[in-house]
Amino acid sequence: MSSPPPRPTRSWRTVVGWTAAVVACGACCAGPLLGASGGLAALFAVAAIWVPALAGLAVAAPLVGYLVHRRRRAAARRAAQRPVDLGVPDVRRG
Numbered sequence: 001m002s003s004p005p006p007r008p009t010r011s012w013r014t015v016v017g018w019t020a021a022v023v024a025c026g027a028c029c030a031g032p033l034l035g036a037s038g039g040l041a042a043l044f045a046v047a048a049i050w051v052p053a054l055a056g057l058a059v060a061a062p063l064v065g066y067l068v069h070r071r072r073r074a075a076a077r078r079a080a081q082r083p084v085d086l087g088v089p090d091v092r093r094g
Helices: 012-078
Strands: none
Touching: none
């Protein structure tokens, strides 16, 4: 049985370099990531408040549309069946 291949060694410069890169990335990206997650949390909080209102609107809008439609049809049936004077001068009268 042969021994496993030797593990490649890393110099201390490589380890320190990667550690510094990870720390710098965390320091640079933490603010925008926290800001984005805070903005999403605020958006979700506002949405939780508005969902019942939007549900009510979704129920009320078709009902209001139906009522307006019904009133307009009834008003059209009650309209006068006589000619309407539009106020346009008659060119035949002189």
